[in-house]
Amino acid sequence: MQFAQRLQPLQSNVFADMDTAKTKALAASKELIDLSLGSSDLAAQPHVIDAIAKSLNDPSTHGYLLFGATQAFRIAAATWYEQKFGISINPETEVLPLIGSQEGTAHLPLAILNPGDYALLLDPGYPSHAGGVYLASGLIYPMPLRAENEFLPVFTDIPIDVLNKARMMVLSYPHNPTAATAPLSFFFEAVAFCQQHNIVLVHDFPYVDLVFPNKCTDAINRVSTVAPSIFQADPEKSVSIEFFTLSKSYNMGGFRIGFAIGNPQLIRALRQVKAAVDFNQYRGILNGAVAALTGPQTGVETAVATFKRRRDAFISALNNIGWHVPTPQATMYVWAKLPPEWSQNSVEFCTKLVQETGVAASPGAGFGKSGEGYVRFALVREPLILEIAVQRIAEFLK
């Protein structure tokens, strides 16, 4: 059988290799502590589940759902955003429901890139950003993220011949996998750069709420409990589109629900691509999402407090075994620089670690070339289990 060339770059996937290593570890009766996936172990809120359960028993929710019928969800999303950031959003033209934000970010390049056009992506970055560009037959210019630049890209390093063919840039802060945050001043710089070079600015924003208070400050040094949004730097929505998910703040990863907010032309273009592909998420799940966005937000506060507690326990346990890692100010991840003997082989480190100890982590190289030398731990277990994981890591490192 012959397959399209665009499938080629999608064939090797270190996460699939890690999955095999995990299965082998299980088969060898290792007790698995899986910190390799950013899939929250916390439960969705009861009022959300109730809304979905009620919908299941209502046959009027069982059919196809066209855009017009998603209005209640779009209004909830627009209102939720306006209450957080004080920027007004038109739910008819500036909001698009998604079957998870990954679906949206992966489909968007089909609406923007012609074959041979460049997308400027963070390296390391979330794998589906690259996947979507490959599916659209685009080219990728990886913008390296280095610790000395606080894991922010340096726009002036992008070569002019790439810039001339660049049609989109994808940012994502708070950042997976490095857990870095970006100040609003950085977003102002990004918006000005994209306006100057006629580039669509995409901001993937799943960790909007997973910011640990006290430490995170905005551009004018105010303590902030949410991370900055791209529209605070582009209130006219001149070049930008931002992607949100209910997977992280509301522990609804398995329900597959997210949304895009942005420039009406970009929203329309993405909607056109999606119209060829899907019929929107099930109405019952949209009803659950409306309950999540408009109902009590105590679940979000609990999730933030939980990840902060886990972060503190994990970082302090790592410190105790002599592995010194900066304390992340956001997200559910710890991005740890590997000891020198492993600095060129994060995949081997993770494979051996899971096989010998049952602790699964994600190799930095899986997120891009500049991720080599690091490993990502997702804080998706309770502190006690995280401490056991660190004890096993200590044994392994010996």
Ligand SMILES: Cc1ncc(COP(=O)(O)O)c(C=O)c1O
């Ligand atoms: C940067 C980033 N984008 C998108 C996603 C996926 O979100 P969703 O569940 O809405 O597809 C994740 C999940 O870990 C992520 O880290």
